[in-house]
Amino acid sequence: MIEAMLIDAEEKQLTDEAVKMWLDDLQDLAYDADDILDEFSTQALRTKSNQQATTSKLNNIIPACFTGLTPSAFKFNFSMGSKIDNITRRLEELRLRTDVLRLKDIAGQRWSSTASWQRPPTSSLPTEPAVYGRDEDKVRILEMVLRIDEPSDANFGVIPIVGMGGIGKTTLAREVFNDETLKDFSPKAWVCVSDNFDVLKISKAILESITSSSCDLNELNAVQIQLKETINGKKFLFVFDDVWSQNYDLWETLKSPFMFGAVGSKVIVTTRHRQVASIMRPNGCYELDLLSDDDCRSVFVKHALEGRDNVTNEKLEVIYQKVVEKCKGLPLAARTLGGLLRSKQIEGEWMNILNNKIWDLP
Known part of the structure; x- marks a missing residue:
């Protein structure tokens, strides 16, 4: 799916700087997914080799599906599960960024079953509680x-x-x-x-x-x-x-x-x-120029922490820094990331979100 999207984007010769950033992140994701597949292949070969080398009667009695449940296998499975979760999360974030960057015409058929997509219409009515840097x-x-x-x-x-x-x-x-x-x-x-x-x-x-x-x-x-x-x-x-x-x-x-x-x-x-x-x-x-880092931070904080101004934590500074790096001066990106973090707060407590490193942004 990722490779097909990259081919589509290359054929369309997209030049928008923000889209190029999206493509770079998508390409990085493709490389990481390939690495995971290689690790699986290597582990499968190693497991098969170990099974063939084992001739004990006990292994002839125990079903083959249990022979790989060694401590090292458990460790491998846990590690792979974590990496797959990371790939899935990054893929979902890239999908959300297609809304921001108007990429549904490229990726819509592959992201979802929607046959066609158009940018939501805009109106003259204010939608932002505050506008920063303009x-x-x-x-x-x-x-x-x-x-x-x-x-x-x-x-x-x-x-x-x-x-x-x-x-x-x-x-x-x-x-x-x-x-x-x-x-x-x-x-x-x-x-x-x-x-x-x-x-x-x-x-x-x-x-x-x-x-x-x-x-x-x-x-x-x-x-x-x-x-x-x-x-x-x-x-x-x-x-x-x-x-x-x-x-x-x-x-x-x-x-x-x-x-x-x-x-x-x-x-x-x-x-x-x-x-x-x-x-x-x-x-x-x-x-129109890009926003400053401070203004991007203000946009993010407004959408992520509105009503939670009393939240203070050293880890927040790490989050802010990563968000600013990812936004690249784009206020819509800051707003989108703020909305994502805000939605995560609904699912769990604030400190659990930080401790689980949900915002180890790709």
Whole structure:
């Protein structure tokens, strides 16, 4: 299964840095699994050789399944059981990271019986109890949104936020979208685009968000005419989250009604790819940097220990250090690891979790 996933990923020529980290961990897991199989093979040969060398009558009487139950065999079985548990846990963590890194299209058939997978849709409603390390980014994006003197051949400007998966593009866009300083922007709409850049679907989603009513129109022309009339002369703010399409013609078609908005209107786009950003805004984008180690730690602590601020233990510092190393500056990774540890707390006492070294992260 692991080898098949690695082949799939190689054929797709994945280049995202976070995905490469996932692939490195998956390859390490494959090597360790091979080592375990080699140990089993070696032990099987050793056991067979010992049995063949034993000619006592006692061994002819005792069933063969008991002849290997020597102290060394017990030790080997215990050791292998521990290693297999470790492999299983690491495999499960890699499976969970596929949700974070959008890898279900590669691994979905092998991880589970689900026939297809899509990234869960996002909304403009805040999901984080607190956002760490993005204050400066938020200020800069707000300045870009409020700027009205930027060169443009249209009444609206585009602000692409670019960064690797899990870096916090959606969270930052959401923080900006809900900021009080943008209350003069009306109408406002949030659309999660994802893989399928369906112009009709996106146009209807904008229209329905603005009017707070369903749209029964099924022709693109009719939908866009109504959208044009709805935003005509108004300063709008739209967010297109998680855009992947690099089709210039589709973007040109989608934005045609936007031309009728008031000067100063803005469209915020979140994407992993600079090519997408260059199509929507040829003269630049906002590239999001990784979080600092301290901010990653804050994200992890918030999700792992919320309501348990009184927990103090020297081993926590070891956990924090390992988490920071694994997160590589990605807040979504810190949140996911925090959620995993939080879920483990439900299953057992805190100290048992630490003593059993559940967080000896791979």
